[in-house]
Amino acid sequence: MDKILAKKDFPEWLKKLKAYRVYAPRKQDDVWNYEPVSGPDNVQLADVMTAVPAKKIVFPQREYFFEFRETDDNGTKLTELLPEDNPVVVFGVRPCEGKAVTLTDKVFSGEFEDPYYWKRRNATTLVGLACVNPPSPNCFCTSVNGSPHSKEGLDILLTDLGETFYAEALTKKGEKLIHEGQKLFKDPKPEDKKKAEKIQVEAEKKVRRKLNRIENVPLKLKGMFDSPLWDEESMSCIRCGICTYLCPTCHCFDMNDEVETTTPLQGKRVRTWDTCQFPDFTMHSSGHNPRPEKSSRLRQRINHKFQYFVEIWQNYQCTGCGRCISLCPVGIDIIKVVEKVRDYGS
Amino acid sequence: MVNIEDLKSEARRVLKGGKVKYIIGYERASETWKANPIFLRTPEAVDKLVWDPTCFHNLVRFVVDEKRRKAKEKQPDTRPVGIVAKGCDSRAIIVLLQEKFIERMDVYIIGVSCESTGVIDERKLAKKTAGKTVRKVEFGEKQNYIVTTEDGTMDIPAAEIMADRCLECIANIPVVSDHLLGDKTKRAVARPFQSVEKLESLSQEDKWKFWTDQMKKCIRCYACRSACPMCYCDECVVDTINFAVTADTTAEEKAQRIKWLEKSPVDSENIFYHLVRAIHLAGRCIDCGECERACPVNIPLRMLNKKMEKEAKELFGYDVGFDADQPALISCFRDGDPEDFIR
Numbered sequence: 079m080d081k082i083l084a085k086k087d088f089p090e091w092l093k094k095l096k097a098y099r100v101y102a103p104r105k106q107d108d109v110w111n112y113e114p115v116s117g118p119d120n121v122q123l124a125d126v127m128t129a130v131p132a133k134k135i136v137f138p139q140r141e142y143f144f145e146f147r148e149t150d151d152n153g154t155k156l157t158e159l160l161p162e163d164n165p166v167v168v169f170g171v172r173p174c175e176g177k178a179v180t181l182t183d184k185v186f187s188g189e190f191e192d193p194y195y196w197k198r199r200n201a202t203t204l205v206g207l208a209c210v211n212p213p214s215p216n217c218f219c220t221s222v223n224g225s226p227h228s229k230e231g232l233d234i235l236l237t238d239l240g241e242t243f244y245a246e247a248l249t250k251k252g253e254k255l256i257h258e259g260q261k262l263f264k265d266p267k268p269e270d271k272k273k274a275e276k277i278q279v280e281a282e283k284k285v286r287r288k289l290n291r292i293e294n295v296p297l298k299l300k301g302m303f304d305s306p307l308w309d310e311e312s313m314s315c316i317r318c319g320i321c322t323y324l325c326p327t328c329h330c331f332d333m334n335d336e337v338e339t340t341t342p343l344q345g346k347r348v349r350t351w352d353t354c355q356f357p358d359f360t361m362h363s364s365g366h367n368p369r370p371e372k373s374s375r376l377r378q379r380i381n382h383k384f385q386y387f388v389e390i391w392q393n394y395q396c397t398g399c400g401r402c403i404s405l406c407p408v409g410i411d412i413i414k415v416v417e418k419v420r421d422y423g424s
Numbered sequence: 425m426v427n428i429e430d431l432k433s434e435a436r437r438v439l440k441g442g443k444v445k446y447i448i449g450y451e452r453a454s455e456t457w458k459a460n461p462i463f464l465r466t467p468e469a470v471d472k473l474v475w476d477p478t479c480f481h482n483l484v485r486f487v488v489d490e491k492r493r494k495a496k497e498k499q500p501d502t503r504p505v506g507i508v509a510k511g512c513d514s515r516a517i518i519v520l521l522q523e524k525f526i527e528r529m530d531v532y533i534i535g536v537s538c539e540s541t542g543v544i545d546e547r548k549l550a551k552k553t554a555g556k557t558v559r560k561v562e563f564g565e566k567q568n569y570i571v572t573t574e575d576g577t578m579d580i581p582a583a584e585i586m587a588d589r590c591l592e593c594i595a596n597i598p599v600v601s602d603h604l605l606g607d608k609t610k611r612a613v614a615r616p617f618q619s620v621e622k623l624e625s626l627s628q629e630d631k632w633k634f635w636t637d638q639m640k641k642c643i644r645c646y647a648c649r650s651a652c653p654m655c656y657c658d659e660c661v662v663d664t665i666n667f668a669v670t671a672d673t674t675a676e677e678k679a680q681r682i683k684w685l686e687k688s689p690v691d692s693e694n695i696f697y698h699l700v701r702a703i704h705l706a707g708r709c710i711d712c713g714e715c716e717r718a719c720p721v722n723i724p725l726r727m728l729n730k731k732m733e734k735e736a737k738e739l740f741g742y743d744v745g746f747d748a749d750q751p752a753l754i755s756c757f758r759d760g761d762p763e764d765f766i767r
């Protein structure tokens with residue numbers, strides 16, 4: 079279903095979304111982030127890249143699993159704490175982030191369906207904004223099977239036509255959201271569609287970086303586990319959490335019991351993000367650390383994204399948003415690292 | 425002004441002579457206008473060396489890595505590592521020497537003076553260039569930077585985009601070095617500690633609100649700690665990795681090992697983390713600003729540490745990172761030390 083929405087009517091549409099908790103990018107202290115919207119006039123959709131990706135809405139950095147409590151008869155009472163399923167809508171989602179959500183969808187389904195993730199995911203409507211000017215100098219979505227107007231994972235794709243948005247509803251959730259706007263949405267004229275398509279094609283040419291000829295990288299990585307390349311490439315890594323916490327596709331987590339009182343013993347089991355770049359990541363209780371060096375941690379990040387994930391899910395676990403490049407404090411560049419793997423020994 | 429050719433020839437000279445294991449310096453990769461750390465192992469590699477206003481990283485962080493690496497090697501190469509050090513970086517070396525974390529012969533210091541212009545603040549520059557792609561940033565002749573973008577060049581007065589710490593810098597020429605490049609010039613852009621004055625003037629409630637609002641943004645990526653050359657503890661409160669487990673350690677003991685703080689990014693834990701870090705940096709932070717620069721959500725961490733530096737100065741007359749023989753603030757006591765704050 080394709081529609082047209084005048085930009086001046088956008089706040090009106092927001093006003094009709096009373097049933098939803100609405101998120102959109104907001105700038106604070108020079109940094110963009112998805113934040114709850116304070117009022118219908120406070121949303122300006124633009125080509126921006128947030129620091130923290132939209133994954134935080136379906137996969138928050140911290141969430142509860144259950145509550146535990148010691149009972150009078152020395153037993154334990156467990157209460158599951160599933161997230162509420164109040165509807166949420168996120169505006170301004172970048173196409174690379176929409177695609178990233180389709181990858182976390184895979185991880186949290188299958189053999190171990192994750193009810194916490196799916197409760198949020200099913201309640202969330204993602205309204206994407208096609209990139210007219212790719213927001214980051216390090217965007218490379220077109221090199222990893224994406225595009226600045228990719229529809230994957232999104233419920234609606236908006237394309238900025240200047241005075242209007244060209245709105246494509248892509249799922250039932252998306253159609254429902256457009257229905258909430260009722261008469262604000264008009265049927266597009268054929269030239270609107272043409273214009274949207276033209277903008278989308280132009281945008282592809284503006285994606286500034288490329289990662290070419292990587293078809294053989296997954297296979298190649300298999301033979302490079304002990305390569306000295308990892309030492310060399312990780313020399314300047316300071317092993318922080320930036321490249322992984324802020325990656326829209328990274329999904330590793332840790333679980334801890336947060337004790338609130340000891341008599342009676344009471345608290346919550348909590349899930350938080352975790353990252354392969356931290357020194358205690360997957361450390362065994364024996365004290366054995368499977369990835370003790372930063373070289374093995376960089377290798378894990380690259381292998382997971384360009385080998386293991388491809389083997390399991392037939393997709394790169396990278397959608398080319400460029401965050402890990404732009405935000406790395408020492409300029410470690412995933413494009414360069416993967417190119418070096420590609421060209422290694424030739 | 426530092427002549428890049430002089431820097432390169434000194435680097436070549438020490439590498440050729442086998443005096444150093446490698447040199448930690450700055451390069452610029454083709455896709456970026458910013459400098460990145462580089463580790464030069466051969467005289468040929470020296471061609472990559474750059475020195476420009478984007479050399480903001482404190483490379484002393486990698487001297488800490490080198491010490492760890494050496495400790496694990498069976499037959500360690502005991503030669504020093506070469507390092508390109510600015511004034512602030514050299515003060516970090518002084519603190520590491522003072523704390524006996526490294527020995528003087530562990531490092532060969534090629535000092536570079538920042539002279540009248542320090543390094544830039546990327547976020548300030550981004551505002552000036554407003555979305556244009558930057559290609560290059562160079563030192564100008566008179567307290568200015570020449571910025572080349574896709575649209576041509578801009579001449580920007582240094583004070584407008586200089587890193588905050590450089591505005592208040594008290595050592596724009598290295599305080600310790602084996603080979604020094606550039607001149608000793610004056611740079612008085614702001615009063616020392618000027619940046620903390622505004623926060624200091626707030627009421628207690630407003631200060632608390634300011635910091636709790638800022639700390640809410642923290643995602644606990646620990647980039648601030650990881651970028652810091654002073655955060656060298658083998659075991660940090662945030663990740664207990666050295667809990668000794670033997671065949672006899674019971675599950676109970678494992679479960680009850682001390683967990684100083686939760687991984688959850690909630691107010692109490694975020695504030696606890698940052699206060700622990702600030703206290704541990706009192707009299708040690710040399711204001712290289714790396715924590716603040718690395719922070720992906722732009723929390724003004726420098727203000728916390730600068731305030732501690734100011735306290736050390738005002739209460740104990742202590743200047744950080746100038747004298748390797750001076751006892752460390754936290755581990756010394758003098759009869760005349762004020763104690764009226766102990767209540």
Ligand code: SF4
Binds near residue numbers: 314320321322405
């Ligand atoms: S963001 Fe950069 S420095 Fe931090 S862990 Fe990733 S690669 Fe290393």
Ligand code: SF4
Binds near residue numbers: 321325398
């Ligand atoms: S790996 Fe880097 S570029 Fe790829 S999706 Fe993650 S953050 Fe973006």
Ligand code: SF4
Binds near residue numbers: 641644647648718725
């Ligand atoms: S760098 Fe910023 S976000 Fe990361 S832990 Fe430090 S203060 Fe928090």
